Amino acid sequence: MSAPPPDLVDLLLWGVLPYVVLAVFVGGTVWRYRYDKFGWTTRSSQLYESRLLRVGSPLFHFGLLVVIAGHAMGLLVPKGWTEAAGVPDAAYHVVALVLGAVAGVCTLGGVALLVWRRRTTGPVFSATTRNDKLMYAVLVLAILAGLATTLVSAGADLAGRGGHDYRDTVSVWFRGVWVLDPRVDAMAAATLPFHVHALVGLALFALFPFTRLVHAFSAPVGYLFRPYVVYRTRDRLPTRATRPARRGWS
Ligand code: HEM
Numbered sequence: 527m528s529a530p531p532p533d534l535v536d537l538l539l540w541g542v543l544p545y546v547v548l549a550v551f552v553g554g555t556v557w558r559y560r561y562d563k564f565g566w567t568t569r570s571s572q573l574y575e576s577r578l579l580r581v582g583s584p585l586f587h588f589g590l591l592v593v594i595a596g597h598a599m600g601l602l603v604p605k606g607w608t609e610a611a612g613v614p615d616a617a618y619h620v621v622a623l624v625l626g627a628v629a630g631v632c633t634l635g636g637v638a639l640l641v642w643r644r645r646t647t648g649p650v651f652s653a654t655t656r657n658d659k660l661m662y663a664v665l666v667l668a669i670l671a672g673l674a675t676t677l678v679s680a681g682a683d684l685a686g687r688g689g690h691d692y693r694d695t696v697s698v699w700f701r702g703v704w705v706l707d708p709r710v711d712a713m714a715a716a717t718l719p720f721h722v723h724a725l726v727g728l729a730l731f732a733l734f735p736f737t738r739l740v741h742a743f744s745a746p747v748g749y750l751f752r753p754y755v756v757y758r759t760r761d762r763l764p765t766r767a768t769r770p771a772r773r774g775w776s
Contacts, residue, residue: 532710539725540713544703547728554735555743568741574649578639586636592629593672596622601700605693619689623680630673637666661737664730671723678719690717696724 532541559566572579600622608618641662644650679689699713713724734740 532714536710536714539721540699541708541710543728544708547732548703550732551734554732555740558735558740566740566744568738569653571644571647571650571653574653575643575647578643578647582636582639582643584636585632586640589629589632589634589636592625593633596626596629600693601697604697604701605691615691619691623676626676627673627680630669630676634666634669634673637662637669641666657737661730661733661739664726664733668723668726668730671719671726675719675723678717690720692716692720696720 605615609615644654644658644662675692679692682689695712695716699709699716702709702712713721716724730739
């Protein structure tokens, strides 16, 4: 017997929405690049304040890099692969929980510091647009909802109720989206915190091209690998004073 057809809301949320967001993300980024190349910037506010920025920015960005690595691992690598590699499911979840929670808390702490700085430093607040405020709100919500999924699952695990294993639901749906086979049934079976987190995450991706977040695509990574700047002394080169005087017009 074939599986029953999915609920219409589930179909729209998990079967249609991801593709709408993908189209907005790609189309919006190309549009922004073509029509607003000179507005493609973080709109840095370092000149106005740098003490809080020096702490908040690395805390947020390095925390986020670990969160992104965790998402790639959890969403893209099938459960069967880690099991085949001899990683027991329980061990996987403990590592994911500890690493995920530490990275999530750093990211949240970093963004909290950045938002507080933005609100309390006069010139930085003046340079904050409505677009920025919306972006920060969705960003903070995405991080909070992500941490909630991790903590709710861990809490259920600790209470012996068995936390929800997103690798059987969210991850199956997520991988399906990329091969044009979104597993609406799998995502529909996830719990509410995961649904809320995925929806806020999708909202952030839809906003991405129209905000300062585009700077992520132009991070100066090449700077880390650029050749050394070579300084040479001019001491032994003839200087104006030691160079033999040229003849008049030559
Ligand atoms: C559609 C997109 C997304 C999906 C499907 C998704 C999925 C998940 C899942 C399954 C977890 C639980 C991981 C665990 O418990 O081990 C999680 C956690 C988390 N997510 Fe997302 N996520 C998405 C987008 C985002 C975005 C855009 C952000 C923020 C910028 C974000 C931030 C977090 C954080 C901070 C955590 C908790 C810490 C961690 O486990 O890394 N997520 N996400």
